[in-house]
Amino acid sequence: MERSSVRRIVISGALGAVSAVMAVTPLGYLPWFGGASLTIMHIPVIIAAVLEGPVAGTAVGLVFGVTSLVKAATAPIGPLDPLFANPLVSVLPRLAIGFMAWGAFRLFRGKMLPLAAGVAGAVGSITNTVLVLLALGLTASEQMSGAFGVQTGALPAALASIALSNGLVEAAAAAVFTSSIVGAWKGLENARGRAKLSGEGN
Amino acid sequence: MKGLEFWKHVSIGRYVEADTPVHRLTPAAKYLWLLALMLSASMSGSALVICISAILPLFFARLARVRILFLLRGFLPVLPFMGLAAVFQVLFSWPADRSTVLLDLGPVSLSAREAVAVVLMALRFVAIMSTIGLFTSVTSEGDTARGVEDIFAPLARVGFPARGFALMIAVAFRFIPIIAGEFESVVKAQAARGADFGAGARGPLRKARAYLPLIVPVTIRALERAEALAEAMEARCYGAGPATRYVDTTGGSADMVVRVAAILYALGIFIVPVLLAS
Numbered sequence: 001m002e003r004s005s006v007r008r009i010v011i012s013g014a015l016g017a018v019s020a021v022m023a024v025t026p027l028g029y030l031p032w033f034g035g036a037s038l039t040i041m042h043i044p045v046i047i048a049a050v051l052e053g054p055v056a057g058t059a060v061g062l063v064f065g066v067t068s069l070v071k072a073a074t075a076p077i078g079p080l081d082p083l084f085a086n087p088l089v090s091v092l093p094r095l096a097i098g099f100m101a102w103g104a105f106r107l108f109r110g111k112m113l114p115l116a117a118g119v120a121g122a123v124g125s126i127t128n129t130v131l132v133l134l135a136l137g138l139t140a141s142e143q144m145s146g147a148f149g150v151q152t153g154a155l156p157a158a159l160a161s162i163a164l165s166n167g168l169v170e171a172a173a174a175a176v177f178t179s180s181i182v183g184a185w186k187g188l189e190n191a192r193g194r195a196k197l198s199g200e201g202n
Numbered sequence: 203m204k205g206l207e208f209w210k211h212v213s214i215g216r217y218v219e220a221d222t223p224v225h226r227l228t229p230a231a232k233y234l235w236l237l238a239l240m241l242s243a244s245m246s247g248s249a250l251v252i253c254i255s256a257i258l259p260l261f262f263a264r265l266a267r268v269r270i271l272f273l274l275r276g277f278l279p280v281l282p283f284m285g286l287a288a289v290f291q292v293l294f295s296w297p298a299d300r301s302t303v304l305l306d307l308g309p310v311s312l313s314a315r316e317a318v319a320v321v322l323m324a325l326r327f328v329a330i331m332s333t334i335g336l337f338t339s340v341t342s343e344g345d346t347a348r349g350v351e352d353i354f355a356p357l358a359r360v361g362f363p364a365r366g367f368a369l370m371i372a373v374a375f376r377f378i379p380i381i382a383g384e385f386e387s388v389v390k391a392q393a394a395r396g397a398d399f400g401a402g403a404r405g406p407l408r409k410a411r412a413y414l415p416l417i418v419p420v421t422i423r424a425l426e427r428a429e430a431l432a433e434a435m436e437a438r439c440y441g442a443g444p445a446t447r448y449v450d451t452t453g454g455s456a457d458m459v460v461r462v463a464a465i466l467y468a469l470g471i472f473i474v475p476v477l478l479a480s
Contacts, residue, residue, distance in 0.1 A: 009369050012370045013373025015424065017424065063370075073335065074334060087240060
């Protein structure tokens with residue numbers, strides 16, 4: 001079936017809702033070693049970009065960014081939450097996730113689909129980590145150094161160590177999740193293409 | 203099982219129905235003020251502007267009969283963080299800081315400049331928090347989506363899909379409770395099969411792996427629902443011609459004044475400090 005704009009809009013809306021639910025509940029975080037947690041809330045953004053293109057990815061990224069902004073401003077829990085009450089940190093970097101993930105997916109699209117989706121997941125996740133940390137470093141260096149207990153001069157090193165330690169694991173997690181979801185969805189779509197009537201009962 | 207009801211304890215933005223001048227504004231006017239206040243609170247470097255943008259939302263909250271404490275209740279969990287930041291401001295002095303020293307305790311001292319930095323940081327946060335809190339308590343879900351279309355209406359003339367964007371936000375709002383319910387039932391189903399999402403004694407790797415059979419089905423179900431909705435809308439010819447609107451959000455002349463005031467405010471906060479300085 002050809003992709004209509006209604007379909008694209010509605011699918012973006014649904015993925016935006018998944019991302020919003022993850023952003024406001026503990027479901028957006030994977031528990032990880034040493035009490036740290038990995039974020040997986042940006043995965044719906046990547047999936048939207050892979051399935052429906054860069055515009056849908058950016059739109060879902062906007063929903064995700066605005067949700068995290070609203071959450072940071074109305075119900076902050078972590079010590080870094082107040083810093084996310086700044087649209088430059090919470091919204092702007094998230095707009096780029098969809099675009100980068102879509103670009104990565106396009107580069108590898110001819111090859112195996114799960115692999116391409118996995119690469120898109122990793123690239124989208126790295127985009128998120130790098131841009132958010134960059135935005136934090138640029139907009140809130142004084143507060144950040146307070147939160148981490150380092151002097152402002154040592155902040156780039158502290159941010160880089162976060163990017164390496166958490167960011168790479170997050171990228172791996174995003175790759176696994178994206179490729180499983182896209183693989184499962186494409187599998188369902190193909191199965192339905194073969195037997196259109198069988199899928200209509202549910 | 204207490205931790206499984208994710209949705210119950212979440213409160214981001216609660217719409218409080220009331221009939222006040224603020225509630226009666228069109229969504230577009232509310233959006234313009236939201237953007238203007240956010241812009242002034244997050245971008246401006248002037249202390250006066252930050253003070254104004256922290257006080258204005260509280261003044262609007264009075265007009266809207268929204269309890270100010272309700273808007274500021276999110277500030278409590280942030281206080282320790284603010285305190286920590288303040289301590290660091292005091293411990294490390296700014297290079298070339300020549301402002302008056304307010305408090306001198308041997309090696310550490312609190313200068314006026316450091317005190318101002320801490321207070322401004324707190325005010326900035328109060329401003330953004332109360333602005334967003336107020337917006338969500340005076341704007342219903344439907345208006346949030348309609349307002350997006352109105353705000354982007356000028357861009358729609360040059361091809362920006364304002365209508366589609368508003369529809370997407372409306373769909374997202376509609377899907378949020380469905381997805382939350384879906385998460386709940388999948389978590390419960392997996393827990394019944396022995397999956398561990400709580401504070402079990404197992405290793406983090408196993409816990410992280412337990413999320414895969416949770417996220418994948420929920421996302422797939424969301425995509426399936428979205429397809430069904432899209433097909434139903436297409437079957438009713440959505441998108442085949444110009445769509446009409448059930449709710450009128452044009453607004454009267456008073457509303458137009460409020461919108462213009464928001465734009466003037468946003469321009470003013472950047473122009474006035476420059477004029478004062480020169």
